[in-house]
Amino acid sequence: MYKQGVLTNTFNPKVALFFLAFFPQFIDPSYTYSALSFLILGLSFAVTGLIWCLCLTFLATRFSQRLRDNPAIETVLNKISGVVFIGLGVKLLTEKG
Numbered sequence: 588m589y590k591q592g593v594l595t596n597t598f599n600p601k602v603a604l605f606f607l608a609f610f611p612q613f614i615d616p617s618y619t620y621s622a623l624s625f626l627i628l629g630l631s632f633a634v635t636g637l638i639w640c641l642c643l644t645f646l647a648t649r650f651s652q653r654l655r656d657n658p659a660i661e662t663v664l665n666k667i668s669g670v671v672f673i674g675l676g677v678k679l680l681t682e683k684g
Contacts, residue, residue, distance in 0.1 A: 606632075 596602060614624045654660050
């Protein structure tokens with residue numbers, strides 16, 4: 588799963604377009620080490636993104652563990668998803684093609 592995420596982000600043209608369109612406005616072209624500035628901005632973006640994703644993963648893991656440990660919540664979620672599927676089935680049944 589990790590390899591798939593790395594490949595997806597590496598070959599995602601939106602990420603490259605973001606860096607090429609957004610970051611240059613923060614870099615002084617007359618500065619001798621403008622490539623270094625670009626690299627530092629890119630690394631700071633990557634580090635803050637990593638921190639955010641790690642926090643999100645940690646919180647999601649704790650939340651999902653609490654959901655798994657409580658059978659009452661599992662029952663409620665199963666009933667809700669059952670009602671949603673029945674509703675989708677009724678909607679599909681009443682659609683005119």
